[in-house]
Each structure stands twice: as structure tokens, then as C-alpha cells.
Amino acid sequence: MEGSTSQDHVIGIPVSNTAYGIEEPDFAAEETTTPDHAGFVVGSFQFNNDANSPTTTTTTTDRASKYGRKGDKIAQGIKEHVTLGPKLSETVKGKLTLGARILQAGGVEKVFRQWFSVDKNEKLLRASQCYLSTTAGPIAGMLFVSTERVAFRSDRPLAVSAPGGDKVRVPYKVTIPLRKVKAAKPSENKHKPEQKYIEVVTNDGFEFWFMGFVSYHRSLHHLEQAVAQARR
Helix, strand or coil: CCCCCCCCCECCCCCCCCCCCCCCCCCCCCCCCCCCCCCEEECCCCCCCCCCCCCCHHHHHHHHHHHHHHHHHHEEEEHHHHHCCCCCHHHHHHHHHHHHHHHHCCCHHHHHHHHCCCCCCEEEEEEEEEEEECCCCCCCEEEEECCCEEEEEEEEEEEEECCCCCCCECCCCCEEHHHHHHEEEEEEECCCCCEEEEEECCCCCCCEECCCCCCCCHHHHHHHHHHHHHHH
């Protein structure tokens, strides 16, 4: 899985059970965010004055209510991640390791270019922490959306069987060329509607599932836009 990847092929193991995860808090257009090289939001924001609001008191109350609801959504995402993720200690350790790699490489975009075969003209649009579903259980990692592909890499190496029978540890990677994506669509757990996920379907019928985004709608929007742009 660690070899070079081609933009002509889908690489990875598609599955259809549930995946859980969490991405960085992210706020809508009224907020001022502080992105790093890849648009990876670190979460600072400010309120903008609303000239059409009748009074300052009403504006402040409305904003407090609005951002309170957003805070509730973020809290729900964190709760979901802690409750439904695999062993919490392993998850935290993996994310700390990932964070160290990103800092060492000099940013999310540089890590993306190191991990995947990226053309110099390919641009990273968004990077989100999440979980990918597999038959062995959810895998913590990072989802990348670029101008050419949807890609995922696990936070930590996974143990796999080598041809000789020995166990080796390698990162789990998935890469899907955008032009091979048939649909990127929203869905939810019918028994727990607050558990929303993104289903990516390829032209040849494979399905990949990602779930647990704190900024779910923002992540879905970026992915849908990238797929639509690739079809033009």
C-alpha cells in the first residue's frame, strides 16, 4: 500500500460498515479563520457587525444563540469520537504522532505531497481528520481533497501479512482520482441521525465511508465542489 499511486487507479480496500472520527473545528463564512498551507483551519474566528440588525442587544443575542448551536455541534462531534472510536489511548497516540509528522514536514500540504504521488500542478483543497471504515474496524487518519483526488492515510501503521508469512507494519492508504468518483453524498445512521457520514462511490461501484466530521457540511461541500469541478 505504500508504493507509488497513480491518478488512473483507485487504490485501497472499499467496505460498507460504519466509520467514526473527528476533524478540526471549523466555522462558516461569517467567521475569520486562520488556515495553514492547505486550508487546514486552526479555529480562530471573530464576529462581524450586522448593519441590518435593529439593535446591538438583538445582534449579540442572536449571535450567541447561533454560535452556541455551532458549539453544540462541535461538542457532539467530540463526544461521538470519544465514545465510538476504537481504543482511545491508541487513537490519541496516533494523532500525536501525525501532528509531529506534520510539524516536521512543514505543514499539511507538504505531508500530502510526501505521502502521495502528487503532480506539481495539483493543489490541496482541504485536509480533515476522520475515520475510514474497514472490515477490521474504523481506521483513524486524515482525508485529503485535492484538485485531482480524494486520498486517505492512516495515522499509524497497520499490521499486515507479508508474502513470507511475517507481519509487517505499513500505513493504510487510499487514493481515488476525482474523475473516477461517481458520487460523494451525505448520509446518516437511521438509528442515530446525529451520526452523519460521507459516502464516496466510484464509477466501478466501490464504496468508501467517512464519518465523524466536526465540520461535516463544510467537508462535504469541499468534496462535492472538487468532484463537480473535475467533471467540467
